[in-house]
Amino acid sequence: MSIPVRPLLSALAAALIVASAPLAAQDNVVNSKHNISQRAQSTPGTLQNYGEVCVYCHTPHGGASSTNAPLWNRSFGSGPYNMYDNAWSSTIDMQVASQPQGVSLACLSCHDGTVGLDVITNRPNRDTSLTPLGATMPANSGQRFANLGTDLRNDHPVSVTYSTTADQAFNAPVGTRIGGQLPLYSGRVECGTCHNPHNVTNVPFLRLSNANSALCTTCHIK
C-alpha cells in the first residue's frame, strides 16, 4: 500500500506553521473582567448593561480627539496624580513625567476609582435612555488591588522615558518594543507596556507570563 505523501506533507507544513506562530494568544476580552456588560449583569443595580462589550471603552464614531487610546469613549483620568517619580524614589534614574501621559490616562479613567465604569461618551446607537448607574472601581481588599487611586506612589512607575543610557541595568528595546514584545509609547513606559487590556491569558492582562518573573526581567536586569 502506498503512503499518502501529499496529505502528510501538508499536515506537517500546517503543524510547523502553527508551531512557529508567535506565543501571544488571541485576544479574549469577552471572557475577562474588562467585559463590563458581564459585570453589569452579575452585579444588578450597579452598572448599566449596554448590551455590548467594546462600547464601555470604544466608539466607532465621534471618539475622543486625543490619540491616547483608539476611538476612546470615556474621559481620560483627570487626576491630579502623585507620581512614582525622581523625587519620590532614590533609585530611579530615568525621567518620569510630572503626570501620567498617553494611554495610561485611558487606563486610569477607570482604575483611579473616581469615575463610574459605565460612564461613557457615546451610548450604543445613540440610545440615551441607557443611563449610567455610575459604580466606580471597587475598593481594594485582600489580594485585589485594581483600584490604584490617584496616589500612584505605591505602583510601578509610568510615563517613564525609557533610556538604557540613563540606567544600564535595563535591556535595550528592539525598535519600539522592549524585548521585541513590550511596547513603548513615544519612548515611554506606560500601563500598556506591561498590560494588554484585551487579553487575559496571563492574569491580570499581562502581555507576557510572569512565571520566573520573566515579565519583570524583560526590562529589568537584576
Added chain:
Amino acid sequence: MSRPSWRTLVVVCHGLAGPATLAAQWPNGTIVQHTPHNLTRPAASTAPDMIGRIRNYGEICVYCHTPHGGPDWLGAPRSPIWNRDRPNSSYRMPEFSSQRMLQDPAPSDRSRVCLSCHDGSIGLDLVTNRPNSYSGPTPANHSIEECEGCHSGGNPAGGIDWEGVWFRPDLRNQHPFSVIYDPSRRPGAFQSAIGGTVGGLPLFDGKVECATCHQPHSEQFKYFLRRSNVGGTLCLVCHTSPPSAPVHQR
C-alpha cells in the same frame, strides 16, 4: 535487552546530581536568580525537610517586590516597591564605646526593609501581594531563623552554611547603621561624603544603612556587597586607616 529510554536517562542524570551547594552551582551569581535571594529554589526543593517550608510563587521578584499596591510603611524615598510588612521587633542597636556619629535609636525604615526577612520575625513567604497566577496554599510563614537552624554549625544541611544570616533583634554586635554619616565627629578617621554618597556608596537621608554596603541582587561580591572587600577596600571607602593606629596595619 532493550536500550534505556530517554526518560530513564533523564531520571538517572537527576539522581546523580546530588545535593550540590549554592556556592558550587553559582559561585558568583550576578543576577538574583542565581543567588540565595531566589527563594523559588528552596521553595521548589524536594528534600524531605524542605517541603512546605516556603511556598513556591513561581516568580522570583515577588518575594520582595510588587508592581501595584505596595504596603504603606515606607516614607519617601520608597524602596521599589516593597511587598512585605514592616518588622516591629524590639531591637537593640549597635553599641560601640568609640562610636561618635549619631545613630537612630531604632532601625530606620530603609534598613527595616532588609530586616523584614533577616530579623526572623516575618516568614520568608509572607508577602503582601501574591502573584495573580498563584492559586496554592497561603504562606507557610517560616522565618529565616529556621533556615539557620539547619544550615549552620558543624554539619550544615546540604553543604550550605548560613550561620549569621539571622540577625537577631539584638544588634549590638553588628556594624552601626541608621547612623548619620558625619566625618566631622571624628576628624581624620573617615572619608568625606559628596552628594549623598561616600566614594560612590549611597547614603540614605544622609545615613549609613544596610544598602550602603549591600545590594540584594548580585553575589558578584560575597555577601551581596556593592563592591569587593578584598584587602578591606570596601571598609576603606569610609574608614581611613591612620598610620598612627598600629592595630590597622597588617
